[in-house]
Amino acid sequence: MKGLESHFIESLARAYAGQNVDVTVFVPYIVNSSRLQETGDGVKIVNFRYLPFAGLHTIGSGNSMRADLRMNLKEVLLMPFFLIAGVLRFSALLRREKFDLVHAHWAVPNSLVAIFGKFLASSQAKVFTSFPGSDVTVIRQLGRFGRMLAKIIAKSDYLSCNSSDLREELVKAGFDKKNIDFVIYGVDEKKIFFSDLERVQLRGALGISEDDTVLLLVGRFVPKKGFSTAFQALKYITECKKI
Numbered sequence: 001m002k003g004l005e006s007h008f009i010e011s012l013a014r015a016y017a018g019q020n021v022d023v024t025v026f027v028p029y030i031v032n033s034s035r036l037q038e039t040g041d042g043v044k045i046v047n048f049r050y051l052p053f054a055g056l057h058t059i060g061s062g063n064s065m066r067a068d069l070r071m072n073l074k075e076v077l078l079m080p081f082f083l084i085a086g087v088l089r090f091s092a093l094l095r096r097e098k099f100d101l102v103h104a105h106w107a108v109p110n111s112l113v114a115i116f117g118k119f120l121a122s123s124q125a126k127v128f129t130s131f132p133g134s135d136v137t138v139i140r141q142l143g144r145f146g147r148m149l150a151k152i153i154a155k156s157d158y159l160s161c162n163s164s165d166l167r168e169e170l171v172k173a174g175f176d177k178k179n180i181d182f183v184i185y186g187v188d189e190k191k192i193f194f195s196d197l198e199r200v201q202l203r204g205a206l207g208i209s210e211d212d213t214v215l216l217l218v219g220r221f222v223p224k225k226g227f228s229t230a231f232q233a234l235k236y237i238t239e240c241k242k243i
Contacts, residue, residue: 009105016103017042024097026090028082029057046093050085051078059109083109083116090117099125104156107135111153129156130183133166139173150174213238 009025016023022042029047049057059075059082090113094102102118102125104110111129118125139146139153150173153159159175160183161167171177194202208214215234219225 012103012105013043014041024093024099026093028059028086029054048085048089050081079109083112086113087116087120090114091120091123094118094121094123094125099123101126101128103128103130105130105132107131107153108138108149111156112149115152115155126157127155128158128160129153131159131161131166131170136161136166136169136173140169147174154179 013023013025022044024044024046026046026048029049050059051057056078059078086109094117102114104114104127107129111127114127114129117123118127139149142149150170154175158181159170159179160181161170162183162185164182167177167180167182170180203210203212203214213234215230215237217225217227217230219227221227
C-alpha cells in the first residue's frame with residue numbers, strides 16, 4: 001500500500017496488519033492522490049467521494065487547516081457534504097464487512113462519521129477515537145457547538161491522546177478525564193541507533209564539534225509543535241551542561 005498522505009497512518013495500518021488483523025482504511029477521495037494503489041500487504045483502501053466534482057475533494061489532504069490552528073473557509077463549507085457522504089458510505093461498509101473495531105484518528109470529522117455510521121448500520125463494532133491535536137483545537141474553537149460535538153465523540157468506546165497537555169485540553173472541551181487513556185508514540189531503539197563512530201562522522205559532516213549542544217526537533221514547523229518553547233529552553237539546556 002502506498003500513497004496515504006499521512007505516512008504515520010500508513011505505518012499504523014501496516015502495524016495492525018502485522019498482527020494478523022484484516023485492515024481496511026476508509027479515506028476520502030483526493031484528486032491526484034495515489035491512495036487507490038495497493039500492494040497486497042494486507043491493507044485494503046476504500047475511498048469515498050462527497051461531491052460530483054473531483055477538484056473539490058480537498059478535505060484530508062493536509063491542507064484543511066492553517067498552521068494547524070484554524071480550518072480554511074473552503075473546508076468548512078465542504079464539511080457538511082463530507083459528513084453526509086462519509087456516514088452513508090461508512091454505514092454501508094459496516095453492514096457489508098462486519099468490522100470488530102473502528103479506529104477513528106482525528107475526532108473531527110472522523111469520529112462523527114464512525115459513530116453515526118455505526119448507528120445507521122446497527123453495527124456492534126467498537127469505536128476507538130484517538131486525538132492527535134488539531135482536532136482538539138477545532139473542538140475548543142467552536143465553543144458551545146464544540147461542546148456538543150464533544151458529547152457525541154465521547155460516545156466512542158475508547159478515547160486516547162498522546163500527552164497530558166492534550167488531555168487537559170480535552171477536559172476543557174467537555175470530555176471526562178477518567179475516560180481518556182494515553183497512547184504515547186514511541187520509537188524502536190534497535191532501528192534508530194547511532195554507534196560512537198557514526199556519531200563522530202555525522203557531527204563532522206555537519207560541522208558540529210564535540211562541545212556543541214545539539215537539539216533535535218521532529219515535527220512540522222507549526223506553532224502547536226512548540227518549536228518556540230524549545231528554542232527558548234535551549235539557553236537553559238546549555239547552561240545546565242556547563243555545570
